[in-house]
Each structure stands twice: as structure tokens, then as C-alpha cells.
Amino acid sequence: MEFDLPDHHRLLQRTVRDFAEQEIAPVAEELDRTHAFPYEIVRRLGELDLMGIPFPEEYGGAGSDSLAYALVVEELTRVDSSVAITLCAHTSLGTQPIYLFGDDEQKQEWLPLLCRGERLGAFGLTEPEAGSDAGNTRTRAALEDGEWVINGAKQFITNAGTHISGMVVITAVTGTGRGGDGRGGERTPGEREISNLIVPNGTRGYEPGEPYRKMGWNASDTRPLSFSDCRVPEENLLGRRGAGLRQFLHVLDIGRIGVAAMGVGLAQGALDQALAYARERRAFGRPISKFQAIQSKLANLATEIEATRLLVHKAAYLKDAGRYFTLTAAQAKLKSGRLAVRAADEAVQIHGGYGYIEEYPVCRFYRDAKILTIGEGTDEVQELVIARALGA
Numbered sequence: 001m002e003f004d005l006p007d008h009h010r011l012l013q014r015t016v017r018d019f020a021e022q023e024i025a026p027v028a029e030e031l032d033r034t035h036a037f038p039y040e041i042v043r044r045l046g047e048l049d050l051m052g053i054p055f056p057e058e059y060g061g062a063g064s065d066s067l068a069y070a071l072v073v074e075e076l077t078r079v080d081s082s083v084a085i086t087l088c089a090h091t092s093l094g095t096q097p098i099y100l101f102g103d104d105e106q107k108q109e110w111l112p113l114l115c116r117g118e119r120l121g122a123f124g125l126t127e128p129e130a131g132s133d134a135g136n137t138r139t140r141a142a143l144e145d146g147e148w149v150i151n152g153a154k155q156f157i158t159n160a161g162t163h164i165s166g167m168v169v170i171t172a173v174t175g176t177g178r179g180g181d182g183r184g185g186e187r188t189p190g191e192r193e194i195s196n197l198i199v200p201n202g203t204r205g206y207e208p209g210e211p212y213r214k215m216g217w218n219a220s221d222t223r224p225l226s227f228s229d230c231r232v233p234e235e236n237l238l239g240r241r242g243a244g245l246r247q248f249l250h251v252l253d254i255g256r257i258g259v260a261a262m263g264v265g266l267a268q269g270a271l272d273q274a275l276a277y278a279r280e281r282r283a284f285g286r287p288i289s290k291f292q293a294i295q296s297k298l299a300n301l302a303t304e305i306e307a308t309r310l311l312v313h314k315a316a317y318l319k320d321a322g323r324y325f326t327l328t329a330a331q332a333k334l335k336s337g338r339l340a341v342r343a344a345d346e347a348v349q350i351h352g353g354y355g356y357i358e359e360y361p362v363c364r365f366y367r368d369a370k371i372l373t374i375g376e377g378t379d380e381v382q383e384l385v386i387a388r389a390l391g392a
């Protein structure tokens, strides 16, 4: 067993920590307050080769692995969740499906732009009637004269409506239960056939709506999407027709490693802020860090963060080794989301009244933490995945 990070991973971690502290921390509060998308930071992330970490260099990626990706996501979230989720949704949800399931032409068209961060990728799975029950997709795509005609709506989609959004991969029902589709597709009799399609921004009939007013992640882009007789070429089908369900389940598995790393990063950031504050703030003639009640909070958080980080790294290790990682990724996501919520809560508590004031980062952390128990599969869905893997 090897617990030390390889040298190049440690160097990457150090580089991203410095970048986050020097270039994100000074503007994070303002971006959050003004709900401004961090264009300049995304440009810098592209320059630093961080917008395509796990993808091969031949496509403009960094040619690195899931562990590197988890380390980068943790360091970004330690300072700001909006920036982290922008990179995470772009990498694991937007770019990943093209890399995993795209044909050569689709990869050549999209991956270099996405990996350089010149365009953002998005993944449109959730719908008004299909969240946890994602297979209940209502959006339809019908093949007419060599084009898919798409009608439907998506909701809560990250990265789809910025000035640099390039495309969204969406799930759509492309047929219904007549059994095999005659092209090697995976339609079981009686089931709806779900496929994934690439829809470029700017396609007529595809409209990202107004951004949501959210509890947190205020500087990230989240919108509903509508498709009204939206036509894309038949070639925009991603992978095999009817393979959409299997594809998105795999994409979500991978995405969970990133979101789990966000939970660890947020918890670590909350602990770091709380510790620094506790050492400065005095009450009853001593720094509050000398009170046992405060020490207990700090000690427990530090211990849980370490344990959860190991779980995240194990999930990344299993994926990189080409082994089964669904269970560990779900466990890491479940554990880290809950930890992030608790860590943010404790950090605010340690700050007392100041923790309730927006100038202090823990106030933002508190609002940003909650979504980590909901997005990329709720806690209840993680429990289902884990129980299923256990054979329950």
C-alpha cells in the first residue's frame, strides 16, 4: 500500500493550491455576491492545462488520471465551489461522454476546444419529471430526413448558458418498445429507447433559459434548457442508438469521484478557515482554540476529512486501474457530501456571529455545501447504489 502521492501529483496539488489562493480567493466573494460567471478564471484554468485533466494529450488534454483530477477539484473547492463545479461539470459531465462514446469525428471536433477551455461542455440529463428517476426522460428525438428533431426540456443544467458554452450532451427518447432497433441498438421489448445526442449552442430551436436564483454556487451557470423542433444532424448521435441509459450511468459514476472531491475540498477549506479564526479570536482572555469544545470540533473534522479523502483517492485509484469503482465512488460521494455540510456548519459555529456575515468565506461555504448531498445523485440514491452493490 502506498499512501504518499507521486511527485508529479504533489507538484500539481501545490500549483493549484497557489493558484486558488492567489487568483481565486481574492475575487470569490465578489463573484458570488454579483452572481458573475468566472470567465477570467476559466481562461486561466485552460492556460494551466486544467480543463481536460484526464483526457489524452492528442486531444489537447493533460493526459493525466482521476487522482490528479480529484486533487485539483479538492484544491479549487477548498477556496471556491462555483469555480470547482464549473470545472467538474465541464470535465466529468460535458467532455467525458464525448471522449468515452464519441466517434473520431466528434472527438476531433469537440475535445481540443473543450480540453483547452475555449468552450465549455454540459450534460443535460435532469428534467422536470426525471431527476433521481433519470430514465423517465420525456425529451424526444425523432429521426426525419437525416436529422434528429428534438422536443422537450431539461432543468438544472450546469455550464449550458455561458458565452463560451459549446454544446450540451442530452438524453432523449429515440424510440419505444418494439424490441431491437435493427442497428444493434439496445432496446428491450417494452422499454423506451434512450440515446444521447450532442446539441451545439446556437442550434436553432435550442434555448438555454434564464439562470436560476440559487442558494449557493452563485458564480456557476445553472439553467433550464428548452428544445423546440430543434434539428441536429443524424451524426450527432453519441455512440450507439439506445445505449443512452448505460452511457449516462457510467458518466455519473465517474462524475461522483469529482463531486466527492468537492466535498472533501469544501470541508478542508471550512476547517482551515475555522482553525485560523479560532487561533485569532479571543474570549475569556484566551484564544477560543484553547477551549476544549472548539478543539473537539476541529479534531473531529480533521479526522473525518482525512478518512473521506482516502475514500475519494481509493475510488480514483480503482478507476485508474480499470477496476470496478461504482461502489467506492458512491460511498465517497455519500460520505463527503454529508461531511461538507457538517464541516461548513461547524465552521460557522466556530466563527460565532461573524460566520453569519458574508465577508467571511465560511458563510459562502455554508450555502455552497448543501447541494453536495443532492447533485450528481442524492444521498438517498447513493444509498440505493451502495445497497445494490452489497447485494441487498
Ligand SMILES: Cc1cc2nc3c(=O)[nH]c(=O)nc-3n(C[C@H](O)[C@H](O)[C@H](O)COP(=O)(O)OP(=O)(O)OC[C@H]3O[C@@H](n4cnc5c(N)ncnc54)[C@H](O)[C@@H]3O)c2cc1C
Pocket: 089, 093, 123, 124, 125, 126, 130, 131, 132, 133, 155, 156, 157, 158, 159, 214, 217, 222, 371, 374, 375, 376, 377, 378, 379, 380, 381, 384
Ligand atoms: C445547482 C444544480 C446543478 C445541477 N447540475 C446538473 C447538470 O449539470 N446536469 C444534470 O443533468 N442535472 C443537474 N442537476 C440536477 C441534479 O442532479 C438533480 O437535482 C438531482 O439528481 C435530484 O433530482 P431532483 O431534483 O429531480 O429530485 P427528485 O429525484 O425529485 O428527489 C426528491 C427527493 O426524493 C428522493 N428520492 C427520489 N427517488 C428516491 C428513491 N428511489 N428512494 C429514496 N428516495 C428517493 C431524493 O433523494 C430526494 O430527497 C443540478 C442540480 C442543481 C440544484
